[in-house]
Amino acid sequence: MTALTIRDVPDDQIQTLKVRAAQAGKSLQAFMQDxxxxxxxxxxxxxMMARLDRETTARVSAADVVAAIDEGRAGR
Structure with a gap:
């Protein structure tokens, strides 16, 4: 596992993260890992957009749409 060092983090942000970690019952390191x-x-x-494109590509022609409309109208 690689170690990660973040420099120049403002003290007020570190303090906020320490408080949140303590509230979660975790060390700062465990909190940051999560x-x-x-x-x-x-x-x-x-x-997400690429996944949507892969999974939702419709293969319906204009003729299929027109046929479905005509079928719906005929059923009235």
């Missing part, structure tokens, strides 16, 4: 894992597991908008 935060990083959660962020890394969320897909980006581009990844």
């Amino acid at each position: 935060l990083i894992a959660r962020e890394a597991s969320r897909p980006t908008m581009a990844e």
Whole structure:
């Protein structure tokens, strides 16, 4: 596993993270690892759009649409 160092984090942000970690019953390190894992597991908008394109591509022709409309009208 790789170590990660983040420099120049403002003191007020560190204090906020320490408080949140304590409230969650975790060390700052464990809290930050969870935060990083959660962020890394969320897909980006581009990844979500690519997945949508892959999974929702309709293969319906204009003729299919017209036929379905005509069928619906005939059933009235």
